[in-house]
Amino acid sequence: MADLQIGNNWDKIKIKIMRKYRELTDADLAYTSGNEEALINNLMKAIRKDRKYVEFMLKKMLVNSDTNRL
Numbered sequence: 001m002a003d004l005q006i007g008n009n010w011d012k013i014k015i016k017i018m019r020k021y022r023e024l025t026d027a028d029l030a031y032t033s034g035n036e037e038a039l040i041n042n043l044m045k046a047i048r049k050d051r052k053y054v055e056f057m058l059k060k061m062l063v064n065s066d067t068n069r070l
Helices: 007-020 036-047 051-063
Strands: none
16 A cells, blocks of 8 residues: 555645646546555556656655645
């Protein structure tokens, strides 16, 4: 299981992901608190990347959640 603490930062992270991957839909980015595993699986399928990449991307966006950096 991923060690991600997305919490209240999801809205900012979602915007960053949508800017990076414009082909994603709201269904691809469906997230409920505590259900990080489903989010990771959806992203893996949608962007065709492995788990390691998706977790790295999310962690990096969490660190930079207050900035405009992707």
